[in-house]
Amino acid sequence: MxxxxxxxxxxxxxxxxxxxxxxxxxxxxxxxxxxxxxxxxxxxxxxxxxxxxxxxxxxxxxxxxxxxxxxxxxxxxxxxxxxxxxxxxxxxxxxxxxxxxxxxxxxxxxxxxxxxxxxxxxxxxxxxxxxxxxxxxxxxxxxxxxxxxxxxxxxxxxxxxxxxxxxxxxxxxxxxxxxxxxxxxxxxxxxxxxxxxxxxxxxxxxxxxxxxxxxxxxxxxxxxxxxxxxxxxxxxxxxxxxxxxxxxxxxxxxxxxxxxxxxxxxxxxxxxxxxxxxxxxxxxxxxxxxxxxxxxxxxxxxxxxxxxxxxxxxxxxxALNAHTPELRHHASQADQYCREFNGVIRELVDIRRDYATASRILKRLLARAGRPRPQWQFDYATCLLQTGDASGAIEHFRRAAEQGYGKAPVRQALKQAIAAAGLQSDVEIAKGLIDDDAETSQAEPMHSNTTQRIAATPVPARPAPLYAPAAAPAQEGTGEVADARARAEATLARLREQAARATSRGTATPPAETTSGATPHAR
The missing domain is CATH 2.120.10.30 (TolB, C-terminal domain)
Structure with a gap:
């Protein structure tokens, strides 16, 4: 035996x-x-x-x-x-x-x-x-x-x-x-x-x-x-x-x-x-x-x-049934976590246009996302495009589309990213997303004012200076932008503190979306 x-x-x-x-x-x-x-x-x-x-x-x-x-x-x-x-x-x-x-x-x-x-x-x-x-x-x-x-x-x-x-x-x-x-x-x-x-x-x-x-x-x-x-x-x-x-x-x-x-x-x-x-x-x-x-x-x-x-x-x-309430609590925390950061990202991208700070936050969020987040993929691509990384933007626009983001806004953004990268419109990475499909274009609504801004704002030939995008309103000084960054970091700190208090009561782990998955072959 x-x-x-x-x-x-x-x-x-x-x-x-x-x-x-x-x-x-x-x-x-x-x-x-x-x-x-x-x-x-x-x-x-x-x-x-x-x-x-x-x-x-x-x-x-x-x-x-x-x-x-x-x-x-x-x-x-x-x-x-x-x-x-x-x-x-x-x-x-x-x-x-x-x-x-x-x-x-x-x-x-x-x-x-x-x-x-x-x-x-x-x-x-x-x-x-x-x-x-x-x-x-x-x-x-x-x-x-x-x-x-x-x-x-x-x-x-x-x-x-x-x-x-x-x-x-x-x-x-x-x-x-x-x-x-x-x-x-x-x-x-x-x-x-x-x-x-x-x-x-x-x-x-x-x-x-x-x-x-x-x-x-x-x-x-x-x-x-x-x-x-x-x-x-x-x-x-x-x-x-x-x-x-x-x-x-x-x-x-x-x-x-x-x-x-x-x-x-x-x-x-x-x-x-x-x-x-x-x-x-x-x-x-x-x-x-x-x-x-x-x-x-x-x-x-x-x-x-x-x-x-x-x-x-x-x-x-x-044991799984007994563990379900805790899993539900974690899921609720994760949803709250996402809602909190959506507000921060919307202000940084749509109002302050501080693409550098938003890009850093989104990169961390996407690395920890437990399920597809097409809005975050699209916002991250937007930030990459506005800071001069057109090739990176193309890749993340493609991922946003794969994860369910509307093809019409992705198509519009991809055209600008491809032009900024100096590529041909039939580039392989964008195949199926930038073809002129009038019915799809008219049927799919814009997903956020981020999309509208991309469609209306020409992409700069050179990367815009960090924290001072060319398209930012004149009245927004560096002090206000720094204030937006500070509030983003404060949100992070507050969420960590809430998670720590919840953990001290024996209820949960930090409210981040995590997976147990190095993959033996994908570490």
């Missing part, structure tokens, strides 16, 4: 982030990680030390995301849970020299943790490369033949994490690169005295302990290609278990909507079971329980599983 302990990177509702799973009977049972002080929204790396298990959790305290560490006993009961100060976006965890090492992906570091009984975790930096922000996406850590190895995506440049295709594995002792050319390396693991690594975006498992080899792609393990975005691996004497995750459609890094890679479509959250002797595989579906797996660990079946898949699904549904 093969029993797995599985961590789910995204937990909905809170607390449903860890489970045990029997790969033969497909029995499934949640591990209770509820805590009154910390809401657990995801679980990451798992390791075992003697008879206890340690797990890296993603939680929230007072509305702010934090990484936590939890300890479970042999019966999989949560005995301790503590927040981590140095770790940001914690990933994998291993035991090393009677201490714990946790990968802090958000700071490009590995943090050493000593956690005495009855005390708080003591943290110190064990290893780092260019610390400060997630520029390499370090993730998996593994001990092998007395050395420590770390996998990372490598630099992503100006693109999304899904574009980081030259990942590597390094040996921490001497920082030697032992493998490179991996597309989203994850889940370093040891099997048959070999060090292996999953290349999530190429559906393969590679050996990364080959002497004198620098390109891991030349040494694939003798394993078949597996469908899905691969992450989380464990092995026992008979089988290798590989987790799969549902493809994300929103980038964690930018908030932008992205398409899932073709290979990830149709394969959702689950586990591939590979028989070592026959090389045959079967896939076990876990999509009713979560969308993303991070880690797998083979455990001894010492704990009797009380329920089955149906019981586990019913438990999750009951």
């Amino acid at each position: 093969s029993r797995l302990l599985i961590s789910f990177r995204v937990s909905s509702p809170p607390g449903h982030a860890l489970a045990q799973f029997d790969t033969e009977t497909e029995a499934f049972e949640w591990v209770d990680v509820g805590d009154p002080a910390l809401k657990i929204y995801g679980a990451m790396g798992i390791c075992r030390h003697r008879t206890r298990y340690f797990v890296v959790f993603q939680g929230r305290r007072e509305g702010k995301p934090i990484s936590c560490i939890g300890e479970l006993d042999a019966q999989l009961r949560l005995t301790r849970l503590a927040a981590l100060r140095r770790v940001k976006d914690g990933h994998s965890i291993v035991v090393h020299d009677d201490a714990l090492l946790v990968v802090s992906s958000g700071t490009n570091q590995v943090v050493r943790i000593v956690w005495p009984q009855g005390g708080e975790p003591k943290e110190s930096v064990f290893f780092e490369i260019a610390p400060g922000a997630d520029t390499l996406h370090m993730n998996a850590l593994q001990a092998y033949r007395g050395k420590l190895y770390l996998s990372m995506f490598g630099p992503r440049g100006d693109g999304l994490w899904r574009d980081a295709s030259d990942g590597c594995v390094i040996r921490l002792d001497d920082q030697a690169v032992v493998a490179k050319g991996l597309y989203h390396p994850h889940a370093l693991f040891v099997d048959d005295d070999a060090l292996l690594c999953v290349s999530s975006m190429t559906n393969r498992v590679y050996r990364v302990d080959i002497d004198a080899r620098q390109d891991a792609r030349s040494e694939p393990a003798a394993l078949p290609a597996l469908d899905g975005y691969l992450r989380g691996v464990a092995a026992d004497d008979k089988c290798i278990f590989v987790g799969t995750s549902t493809g994300r459609t929103r980038s964690r890094a930018t908030g932008e909507h992205v398409d899932a890679p073709a290979f990830a479509k149709g394969i959702e959250c689950g586990v591939h079971v590979l028989d070592k002797s026959t090389r045959q595989t079967r896939w076990l579906d876990l999509s009713p329980f979560a969308s993303e797996i991070y880690d797998l660990l083979v455990i001894e079946p010492t704990v009797r599983m009380r329920g089955d898949r149906t019981t586990a699904m019913q438990e999750r549904l009951r």
Whole structure:
């Protein structure tokens, strides 16, 4: 019998982030990680030390995301849970020299943790490369033949994490690169005295302990290609278990909507079971329980599983129902948040014409928008056009149309943006939006006085000076414009204060539209 302990990177509702799973009977049972002080929204790396298990959790305290560490006993009961100060976006965890090492992906570091009984975790930096922000996406850590190895995506440049295709594995002792050319390396693991690594975006498992080899792609393990975005691996004497995750459609890094890679479509959250002797595989579906797996660990079946898949699904549904009032409260806060900012944007764009300030605010809002906001896309495009970025304006006018904004105002604005960019009217990016469709043009009303102003105001040949647009009324001095900016910032501060008061009453997180969605391939 093969029993797995599985961590789910995204937990909905809170607390449903860890489970045990029997790969033969497909029995499934949640591990209770509820805590009154910390809401657990995801679980990451798992390791075992003697008879206890340690797990890296993603939680929230007072509305702010934090990484936590939890300890479970042999019966999989949560005995301790503590927040981590140095770790940001914690990933994998291993035991090393009677201490714990946790990968802090958000700071490009590995943090050493000593956690005495009855005390708080003591943290110190064990290893780092260019610390400060997630520029390499370090993730998996593994001990092998007395050395420590770390996998990372490598630099992503100006693109999304899904574009980081030259990942590597390094040996921490001497920082030697032992493998490179991996597309989203994850889940370093040891099997048959070999060090292996999953290349999530190429559906393969590679050996990364080959002497004198620098390109891991030349040494694939003798394993078949597996469908899905691969992450989380464990092995026992008979089988290798590989987790799969549902493809994300929103980038964690930018908030932008992205398409899932073709290979990830149709394969959702689950586990591939590979028989070592026959090389045959079967896939076990876990999509009713979560969308993303991070880690797998083979455990001894010492704990009797009380329920089955149906019981586990019913438990999750009951928890979702109980969580619904809080979700509704969040949705109400988000609507209020949008109404507040709509007023600020309308004044900055339509009255003050302070396009630079409005552009900065809208860029932040769009990065956090949980659902399409065509009005914000159109306003942002307007600001880009008025400050001289015609190419950027074209892109965001196109997005506004895709999200449901009226084609007539978008068509009028696009014509000016295309002219300002010096492009031809039949440019590919505007195809279908600027053709002369008289019926549509007459039937669609203007969406705001922003549209009317764009149609009437010629686009300047050069970008207008910041905070002093050429079209601004003469009586509006820099003092009044600064006042508008100050009120916009005051609105931000007031909303944060309201969210903090609500959180202190235990009711909600900040009233911003957020999603749980790095997308494994769109971070």
